[in-house]
Amino acid sequence: NAGVTQTPKFRILKIGQSMTLQCTQDMNHNYMYWYRQDPGMGLKLIYYSVGAGITDKGEVPNGYNVSRSTTEDFPLRLELAAPSQTSVYFCASNPWDRGNNEQFFGPGTRLTVL
Amino acid sequence: AQTVTQSQPEMSVQEAETVTLSCTYDTSESDYYLFWYKQPPSRQMILVIRQEAYKQQNATENRFSVNFQKAAKSFSLKISDSQLGDAAMYFCAYRSYYGGSQGNLIFGKGTKLSVKP
Known part of the structure; x- marks a missing residue:
């Protein structure tokens, strides 16, 4: 059971380039999420899927x-990358939308836009 | 909208000692769930402990325990017998009982814990 996997682990993009961050989970979870974590901040929700x-x-x-x-x-697509998108991106999943069930996280992708 | 506040950006503890990390939250809901996640330098998010708001008993997981004060909207994490491996960023998180954005977590900004040998 690999859990939640993300690729790539690191990426540097130039302004205006595009890329797709990949996320796969093998736990048969219906609920999946993309968060971003900026320096000194908590995670913020970008998109989710039920x-x-x-x-x-x-x-x-x-x-x-x-x-x-x-x-x-649950891939995340960045179009026309901007420096403001420099962040660490986490994909996550959980089996249900409610309750105290654990949300499982991938290892994150560190993205730098120059 | 719910918010989570961690007022201690950094904390330090001596190995084998006890440390308490603070978390407060704001919500108008009466039922919800609270979590503490640990993020070591590897960046992996690891669930430490969870608490249901409708339970009065404080959750405990080995050396980790919480002090849940519902009226004060406070959810602190106590780490006993601190170990070097406890050094990490700790995030407090909230989940709405009613699903909110379909089960997502709302995070505080985190507290960086250092453990001195």
């Missing part, structure tokens, strides 16, 4: 897009 084909915006969605074609995969 199941294949269903996604919605979180607190800070501007500049990002997501898709959820399968239960396992």
Whole structure:
């Protein structure tokens, strides 16, 4: 059981470039999330998904897009990268939307936009 | 909207001693869930302990325990017999009972804990 995996671990982008951050979970969780963590800050929700084909915006969605074609995969797309998107990105999942169930996190992707 | 505040950006503790990390939150809900996550330098987010708001009994997990004061909206983490491996960033997090943004967590800014040998 690999849990939540993310690729790449590190990436440097130039302003205006695009990229996709990959996220896969093998726990058959319906609920998946993308967060960003800026220096000295907690995690903020970018997008979430409650199941294949269903996604919605979180607190800070501007500049990002997501898709959820399968239960396992939840990629995050950055279009026209900007320095403000320099951050650490975490993908997470949990089995239900309520309760004290643990939210499982991937190892994160450190992205730098220069 | 719910908010989570961690007022201690950094804390330090001597190995084998006890330390308490503070967390307060703001919510109008009566039922919710609270969590403490640990983030070591590896960046991996690790669940330390969780608490249901409807339970009066404070949660305990080995050396980790919480002091949950619902009326004061306070949720502090106590680490007993601190070990070098406890050095990490600690995040307090809130989840709405009613699902909110479908089960996401709302995080505080974190407290960086150093453990001195």
